[in-house]
Amino acid sequence: MDLKIPYLLRSKNICYFEGTNFYIGNRKEFPFKKNFALCKNTDEIAQAIKSMVTQGGGPLQVALTSLIYVANLMDKGIVEYDFEIYSKNMQTIINSRPTNTTMKRTINTLLKKIEAEIDSLNTEQFLHYVKEVVAEKEDELNNIYNNMGLWGASLINDGDTILTTCFAEHTLILSLYYAMREGKKIKVLSNETRPYFQGSRLTAPSLKEMGIPVEIICDSMGSYFMRQGEVNHYMIASDLVCMDGTVVNKIGSLPNAIAANYYGIPCTAFSMSPDVTKNDKSMIDMELRDGNELLNVFNHPISEEGITALYPSFDVIDANLVTNIVTNKGIFSPVQIGDNF
Amino acid sequence: MDLKIPYLLRSKNICYFEGTNFYIGNRKEFPFKKNFALCKNTDEIAQAIKSMVTQGGGPLQVALTSLIYVANLMDKGIVEYDFEIYSKNMQTIINSRPTNTTMKRTINTLLKKIEAEIDSLNTEQFLHYVKEVVAEKEDELNNIYNNMGLWGASLINDGDTILTTCFAEHTLILSLYYAMREGKKIKVLSNETRPYFQGSRLTAPSLKEMGIPVEIICDSMGSYFMRQGEVNHYMIASDLVCMDGTVVNKIGSLPNAIAANYYGIPCTAFSMSPDVTKNDKSMIDMELRDGNELLNVFNHPISEEGITALYPSFDVIDANLVTNIVTNKGIFSPVQIGDNF
Numbered sequence: 001m002d003l004k005i006p007y008l009l010r011s012k013n014i015c016y017f018e019g020t021n022f023y024i025g026n027r028k029e030f031p032f033k034k035n036f037a038l039c040k041n042t043d044e045i046a047q048a049i050k051s052m053v054t055q056g057g058g059p060l061q062v063a064l065t066s067l068i069y070v071a072n073l074m075d076k077g078i079v080e081y082d083f084e085i086y087s088k089n090m091q092t093i094i095n096s097r098p099t100n101t102t103m104k105r106t107i108n109t110l111l112k113k114i115e116a117e118i119d120s121l122n123t124e125q126f127l128h129y130v131k132e133v134v135a136e137k138e139d140e141l142n143n144i145y146n147n148m149g150l151w152g153a154s155l156i157n158d159g160d161t162i163l164t165t166c167f168a169e170h171t172l173i174l175s176l177y178y179a180m181r182e183g184k185k186i187k188v189l190s191n192e193t194r195p196y197f198q199g200s201r202l203t204a205p206s207l208k209e210m211g212i213p214v215e216i217i218c219d220s221m222g223s224y225f226m227r228q229g230e231v232n233h234y235m236i237a238s239d240l241v242c243m244d245g246t247v248v249n250k251i252g253s254l255p256n257a258i259a260a261n262y263y264g265i266p267c268t269a270f271s272m273s274p275d276v277t278k279n280d281k282s283m284i285d286m287e288l289r290d291g292n293e294l295l296n297v298f299n300h301p302i303s304e305e306g307i308t309a310l311y312p313s314f315d316v317i318d319a320n321l322v323t324n325i326v327t328n329k330g331i332f333s334p335v336q337i338g339d340n341f
Numbered sequence: 342m343d344l345k346i347p348y349l350l351r352s353k354n355i356c357y358f359e360g361t362n363f364y365i366g367n368r369k370e371f372p373f374k375k376n377f378a379l380c381k382n383t384d385e386i387a388q389a390i391k392s393m394v395t396q397g398g399g400p401l402q403v404a405l406t407s408l409i410y411v412a413n414l415m416d417k418g419i420v421e422y423d424f425e426i427y428s429k430n431m432q433t434i435i436n437s438r439p440t441n442t443t444m445k446r447t448i449n450t451l452l453k454k455i456e457a458e459i460d461s462l463n464t465e466q467f468l469h470y471v472k473e474v475v476a477e478k479e480d481e482l483n484n485i486y487n488n489m490g491l492w493g494a495s496l497i498n499d500g501d502t503i504l505t506t507c508f509a510e511h512t513l514i515l516s517l518y519y520a521m522r523e524g525k526k527i528k529v530l531s532n533e534t535r536p537y538f539q540g541s542r543l544t545a546p547s548l549k550e551m552g553i554p555v556e557i558i559c560d561s562m563g564s565y566f567m568r569q570g571e572v573n574h575y576m577i578a579s580d581l582v583c584m585d586g587t588v589v590n591k592i593g594s595l596p597n598a599i600a601a602n603y604y605g606i607p608c609t610a611f612s613m614s615p616d617v618t619k620n621d622k623s624m625i626d627m628e629l630r631d632g633n634e635l636l637n638v639f640n641h642p643i644s645e646e647g648i649t650a651l652y653p654s655f656d657v658i659d660a661n662l663v664t665n666i667v668t669n670k671g672i673f674s675p676v677q678i679g680d681n682f
Binding site for chain 1: 372373506530532533534535536538541542545546549555556557558559560561562563564565566568592593595596597599600602603632635636638639640641642643644645647648649650651652653656657
């Protein structure tokens, strides 16, 4: 069984640029259309991320590619060659999503590295240097994804049905791939993931593309199958892991974590980078989105004009509800996170 | 504060007939259109119920009105005047939904009563008699709804935010109405209730019509608000209550009942008629619907062609997760149901 990374996770399909044109794979339209949102500058890139053109791990890849994009614009003389300006452009992007801090922390670390070199380089050398820095980080990320996939696979048993929410990207996809390559027979139930249907639109087609059996269910159905004994594992990504083992992930993750706990089913979260700056859950910067976003589904209203809605976009899952956190350093229980990061 | 029963619950808006034309208020289109599905005979009425034109308490009202509808067709000479035929027409209707047994049990009781009289009556007298039987039952139901509303209101505290799933009809609506009339300040969070959005389409507009503050949330968001301490009570209808206190209700009820239990929030189910023939949960006749029903939302696909889905339509809520069952005989703990029915 060969690994064929599904369409959505191939780097070129997440984003790329040509001159001033920055293209972001439009996850809001997938799988109905495979098109790209065109951004003309970093403000527009930030706006595209805010409006969910890309999400999950997408923004990190967009930010990494933007490091090269802006360096290239400097080399072409379109943006002034100055680190303050370079950094400001990047801050615009990394401030577009507050809750998931991986993008911000990764880019700020790289910016420090880049800042130390900029004075000794001309624009062409600078562009070349940034490309190297980004390529090195991408190699590192691919290694991390791969290791986490192997560790994730070790938690999956032959015959398991795995429930998941939203689009858990490389780490879950690779875990499932390695589990199957190890000869384990597996099946996935994918929550559709309202309001944007990432589960039905992104996860289910990606798993199908990889030959992994998948069924879509509504977000309210996970506990039905747990009660029936038809789910063996709840596996999700995480937008943030705090040092106290708190996991933040897409809204809809908490009810399944509570039900998994109630029915004695393990709950595993993937986190390639627990946030050492967040000691505990009180430090989470929670993104609240506009309730109007859920009042229309594919441009059709779901209720009468004038009725309002609430849209908290992330769930906070207290550490006691989480069984395993698969990280870049291995598998930990939530209580071990603080000591290992 | 005067009681104004909302549009959807007014008897004439649930169903009515003119000659052979039987009209069922189309809950699949509400609130976007206020139209009626036209049925030409009891087969078509059964089919309309199966396809969810009406749901919840609607089928009971449809079946009661059908008792008169068929009697009228007999009086007009369109249907042969024969109890076997009368009964067969009614069985077609009451077999259209297997899990909720209230319609079946109510109609079978009335049929026995009617059967005892039919030989002594001509068609005109029969029609008149059936009208009386149905009117008596409707009066009884209205009394039950009213009492349950008063009992339900007694469980609601001033300042409560009540979470609900699907469309809990008269009993919840009246409970909220009486709570407000008693001067209690209340608010409702209405789960949108995939796949048919009864929460956003039926519950939210009905509450708004009655002046009850309501916000729509996605089905996955209830536990978020429970964890925040922003929900004080989970209140739902029930399609079936067994003698062991098991509550069966719309899919999506279980995860909220588990979360309510986890966060120490009461879970109350309304049941105007616990089923004495169902000793325990093993006797539930579970309706499984076609997974395709959730793959399209307002005629727009939610995933790629060829990907499949599962649609269990009801949740089974074990008695230990339920705090109160408000019945026609008063408020009971689930463990008291067997002794009181």
